[in-house]
Amino acid sequence: MKSTVGLDANALRSLQANASADPRAAIKETAKQFEALFMQQLMKSMRQATMSSGMLDNSGTQMGTELLDTQFAQKLTGLPGGLSAQIARQLEQQLNGKVAAVTAPTARAGAAEGAQVWNRLPGASRAQDFVARHNSAAEQAEAETGIPAAFILSQAAHESGWGQREIKNADGSSSHNVFGIKAGASWKGAVTEVTTTEYVNGQPQKVKAKFRAYATPEDAFRDYASLIKNSxxxxxxxxxxxTAQGFAVNLQRAGYATDPAYAAKLGRVINTTLRLQRTLTA
Known part of the structure; x- marks a missing residue:
C-alpha cells in the first residue's frame, strides 16, 4: 500500500477503501496518521513558543508557515522507534483472525482516538509516571534556563529510557543521573563508572566512561540546569x-551526545512528552 500520510481528505478516503483488502498495511498507515496529527500539534506548539516580530506577518505568510509545518510533520512521521510503530503494534495485537475494517482518523476524531490508543500502549504508564514524577523538577529547571519544562523532561526521558536505563552505582543503586552527564575533571561530586555507547565516525562503540552521581533526581535536574545555563x-x-527544533539541534551541535541522530530522536521524544503532559492535565 502506498503511503498516505498527509492528512488530506482524499488520502483518508483511499486508506479507508483499501483497509478491507490489506488490513495490516492499513493499520500501519492509520498509525502514521495518528502520529502525523501529534507532530502537527508539536509544530504548532513550537510556533507558539517562538516570539514573532510581526513585521512581515500576514495571511499569506501564515498559510505558508502552516504548509511548511505540514511538510515537516510528514517528514518526521513513521520513523523507526516513533509513536506510529508503537500504535501499529498495539492495533495488530488486537487483530483476531480477520479485521472487519480499519478506519483512518479524521483531523478532529483522530486525536481523541489516538489518545485512547496511546493509553493502551505497552510502557505508556511508565512514561506517564516518569513525566508526573519529574515535572516539578523540570519546571524548576525551566525557571533557571528559560527552556520549556517539556523539552527538559524529554531529554531526561531520552537519556534514561523513561527511567528504565538509569545509570547505576557500583552497588546497584541509582545514580539518579537521568541526563547522562559525564564526570569531567572539574566535577567534585560522586562518580560512577559504567559501559556506555559512543559514536566514533558515525559507528557505535562500547566504552567505559565516568558519570556524575546524585543523591536525588532533583539534584540531577538542578545540576543539568546549571550546566546548560553557565557553560x-x-x-x-x-x-x-x-523551540523544540532549536533545543534539539543545538544540543547536538554543541556535542552533548555523539549520536549523529540525536536531534531527530530527541524531537520524537518531545512530541511524546507534550502528548503525555496534555493527558495528565486533561
Missing part, C-alpha cells in the same frame, strides 16, 4: 531553546 558550550541551546 559557554551550550549558549546557543539557551538562546534558541524556546
Amino acid at each position: 559557554p558550550r551550550y549558549a546557543k541551546v539557551v538562546e534558541q531553546g524556546g
